[in-house]
Amino acid sequence: MKFSLNVWRQPNRTAKGQLATYSVDGITGDMSFLEMMDILNEQLIRTGQEPVAFDHDCREGICGSCAMMINGQAHGPERGSTTCQTHMRSFRDGADLTIEPWRAGAFPVVKDLAVDRSAFDRIIQSGGFIGVNTGGTPDGNTLPIPKVDQDHAMDAAQCIGCGACVAACPNASAMLFLSAKVGHLGTLPQGKAEQKQRVKAMVATHDREGFGHCTNINECEAACPKSISTEFIGQLNRDYITSAVSAAVRG
Secondary structure (H helix, E strand, C coil): CCEEEEEEECCCCCCCCEEEEEEECCCCCCCEHHHHHHHHHHHHHHCCCCCCCCCCCCCCCCCCCCCCEECCEECCCCCCCCHHHCEHHHCCCCCEEEEECCCCCCCCEEECCEECCHHHHHHHHCCCCCCCCCCCHHHHHCCCCCHHHHHHHHHHHCCCCCCHHHHHCCCCECHHHHHHHHHHHHHCHHHHHHHHHHHHHHHHHHHHCCCECCCCCCHHHHHCCCCCCCHHHHHHHHHHHHHHHHHHHHC
8 A cells, every 4th residue: 555645844833834745665455553653653764864752662552642633524434533543544546645733822842743741640640540549459348339439430431532522623622531530539439539629620730731711512521532421521511510509609
């Protein structure tokens, strides 16, 4: 298989970037998209050119670092897949592919296809944890948790923080990521003690980092490689209103 690649090249976060066109040949349908990018980089290195910078780590759909827009779709055309899980058989032989980084003000480009997603880390640091003493592992295991709550929490815990929801959203909102983190902890008994302060702190950090607001377009759910439901955003909104009312009553 042969492809024409229009790749975003940007030497650093302050430089002006542009698309550069390359051709790759000898690609098989069983190759992952990142393996195809490896071949491109080997080709560039052999010809004395700068390889394309892109993030990757596990290449198993776990770490969430393989952030690429492929023909305008976050992670590519395969539903429920990361870029590293997207195979070249998903594209027709001879196709033109446009490869860009996440486009969001809160995710500045570091170089080429690599972006700075540390804003997600700061959202987690502001409240995405359980700070109260819940005892040791045996104590935690003695807490009875209904299966429906277990399943709900695990559905949210699948979020890998890749940022596809932000890249796909016209408002560059991170509400799906945020709601998954809040929903995961708020569903479990260990996390309920800090639920109200957690949601307020994390929403405030989300807004400070420059992410947009949710307007229920649902592109985030369609782009999410773990198919996390926007129902968690509804749950987040209810939790936020409850925490705001509680604070007003106490005040």
